[in-house]
Amino acid sequence: MRRALHIFAKDMREYYLKAPVISWGLLFPVTAVVLMSLGLAAYGENRLVPGMIVLSLLFAATSMAQVAVAFEKRSGSFQLLLFMPIPPHELLLGKSLGGITYGFIGVGVAGLIVYATTGHTMLLHLGFFAAAVLLGSLTFTLLALAITLPLEPVSGVAVLNIVRFTMVFLGGIVFPKVVFPRQLLPLAYAMPSTYVVEMIRYSMYNTWDYVDPYTSLIMSIIMFVTVALVTARITDKVLYP
Numbered sequence: 058m059r060r061a062l063h064i065f066a067k068d069m070r071e072y073y074l075k076a077p078v079i080s081w082g083l084l085f086p087v088t089a090v091v092l093m094s095l096g097l098a099a100y101g102e103n104r105l106v107p108g109m110i111v112l113s114l115l116f117a118a119t120s121m122a123q124v125a126v127a128f129e130k131r132s133g134s135f136q137l138l139l140f141m142p143i144p145p146h147e148l149l150l151g152k153s154l155g156g157i158t159y160g161f162i163g164v165g166v167a168g169l170i171v172y173a174t175t176g177h178t179m180l181l182h183l184g185f186f187a188a189a190v191l192l193g194s195l196t197f198t199l200l201a202l203a204i205t206l207p208l209e210p211v212s213g214v215a216v217l218n219i220v221r222f223t224m225v226f227l228g229g230i231v232f233p234k235v236v237f238p239r240q241l242l243p244l245a246y247a248m249p250s251t252y253v254v255e256m257i258r259y260s261m262y263n264t265w266d267y268v269d270p271y272t273s274l275i276m277s278i279i280m281f282v283t284v285a286l287v288t289a290r291i292t293d294k295v296l297y298p
Contacts, residue, residue: 064143064151069158075124082120082159083166086113090167093231094174102175103262108230110167111193111254115221115230117163118194119201122156123217126202127210145292149202156198164190182260185270189256192277196249196284203288206295224250234266249280 090109097105172178180186204220205213225231227241228248237245245251245267252273259270268276 061147061151061154064148065154065158069155075128077127078120078124078159082117082124082163086116086163087166087170090170094170097175103258103264104233104266106171106175107254107258107261109171110164110257111189111250112225112230113163113167114160114190114193114253115197115224115250117166118156118160118197119217119221120156121159122152122198122201123205123213125152125155126205127213130210145289149199149289149292152202153195153198156201157194160194160197161190164194180260181263182270184260185256185274186260188274189253189260189277192281193249193253196253196277196281199281199284199288200249203284203291206288206291224248229254229267249277249284252277252280 089112093105093109093112200220201217204217208216223244227244228250229245229252230250234242234245251267255265255268255273256270256277259265259273265273
């Protein structure tokens, strides 16, 4: 555990103010959230606000994890980790903590924008909100690591962006179910963002759209466990090819 915390502290110290983290992890989602807030009157708070929060969480968590791996691969310091006596699960935990922390920061920033534009501060179901933020940050961070660890930095960013923007447009963040093409609904149900959005929607507005909150909680746990196992397998292969 101490080694994982050491990796986390090093990542936060060296990478959390890097330009790609700031631009993709904070500036882009802030810009997108502000633009989405302009449509609140037309589309309703309960439609857009949960998506605003999850969009910020998604980009903040994934950006920190991706940038830490990319910079270490370019500098050669990542290779040093391969020769250190660090079990794969500790390396994975250490790399995940930075993304999770940045995800929490992203949610806080989005929450401030929501408050400034709507004045909404009430959480009707605090437990669901906490579960959504925790499971979302864990799943998104691990997903970013699963994509970027085995790839070169440029390829990793490209693939990660495809996954992120697919979740934005097909994962319940932007479009309500009523206008979503029926043929694409299986894709929406395959996205972890769909279930995180629905838990946050329920926690704030006591309603849901794609999936009820309890099913969303169960599916979020299943997806987190699945992504964690896949990422652990990839990490093991990277460490011990």
